[in-house]
Amino acid sequence: MAERERAATPPYGGIFYARSQVMDAEDLRRAVTRIAHEIVERNHGLDGVVLIGLQTGGVPLARRLAAALSRIEGIDVPVGSIDVALYRDDIGLRPVIPEAVTDIPFDVTGRTVVLVDDVLFTGRTVRAALDALNAYGRPRAVQLAVMVDRGHRELPIRPDYVGKNLPTRHDEVVDVREDGVDVGEKRGPERPFERGGGPERPSTERGR
């Protein structure tokens, strides 16, 4: 769910305020290791397995998974990244900007592609990724690994590997970083300086 995090970064959205931490760095490390083991188990090894991270949140996670797979099996699986902006279904409804150049330095045809993202939410980003993947070839199978499944699916998409199932409200925001996972909320840029208690109007709003 890279989109959500992108929308939370200026200038396009509000600012993320963490309310509580749901995973710390150790939890994340253990989840990555477990998912890596599951990938090996499910695919009976790593023959033909490649990882593709979804820009932007899935990319560092894909690299961490690859490192874990390398520790477990001693094999370096190819890692790519994919930007799905041009395949989204909400183009024209809100600002959609490609964040990074897609980089898939291998042929996906005949491979087992594990798509990796940080948060699974509506499933629309994954749908776009499946579409985008088509442009690069015909994988033998596509699997989905996410660190957090927060529910609220709007499409028939389910993950094959999950770090943590985290029930959320629809308007909450889940923020996955290298060192932990926070749940909180995004506040609009119209009140970016408000924190906790008393509202403090940003200087640009003064005098209106």
Add this chain to the structure above:
Amino acid sequence: MNHLLSLADLGADGVDEVMRVTDSFVEVSERAIPRVPALRGKTVVSLFYEESTRTRLSFELAAKRLSADTMNFAVSSSSVKKGESLKDTCQTIEAMGVDAMVVRHSSAGVPWQVASWVDCAVINAGDGWHEHPTQALLDCYTIRSHRGSLEGLRIAVVGDIKHSRVARSNVLAFSLLGAEVTVVAPPTLLPPSLEGWPVEVSTDLDAVLPKADVVYLLRMQGERQTEALLPSLREYTARYGLTRARARMLPDDAMVMHPGPINRGVEIASDVADLPGSVITRQVANGVAVRMAVLFLLLGQGPSGPLSGNQGPSGNQGPSA
């Protein structure tokens, strides 16, 4: 909905944003099937009141690669021949439901006028002597992709500055991105005043070449020159043409650029146009990707895209996926 009329509207940040997004479209263009569904259902019409090869084809290809529908308007076979005015023509086309008009006209300011008549996005594809913003964007992108950045580069823009919309847009873009621009031309081909242009002026190409990182040659625009500005084209070539001998004066890694169409043997020698330092065909290839970026940034962003003026970030309150 917003427009791309002048490079000045974009500013340095806007140009940077177009450059950054263009990287993604270069990647799309290099695929086996260079097509994305990004602008499905959008219609782009090119309204060319002046002849063009690369700009028109490049916009059309860009729109097609974004899965937009394209329409072509050729003045010679249209109702313009029956006397239909520009305004009526634009409103007729708009009534058919188009999302963007790519406008080229021999009079300066026409794209602004069109933008005031229609609700769809208007892209200036060249208006008279005035501006040609997508050319400037693709040239900036080409230099950036070879040299990393334009900051501090010495760029010589050589030739018919007076009649060149490419010169006006490019000088603006190059200096916005931090390059040091020198315009080189015979006095008769310089504008009456260069006040406000962020450039050095020279009439001596041989003095400029040895320290130029980029030499940007302009086409000798015979069709715009209504008076005798040059004794002869041969004399122009002798003093301002990039001959093989002059090309040897350039630093080894210098880039040779030209917006096309080339007058071989006039502003550039045939064999120089084909030298390794020449990126003229690269410019054309990048033109498609840059125009994809421009179309996508104008049509794919909804009400609060990055090219839609100073609305600030507050426009984006809708739910994201």
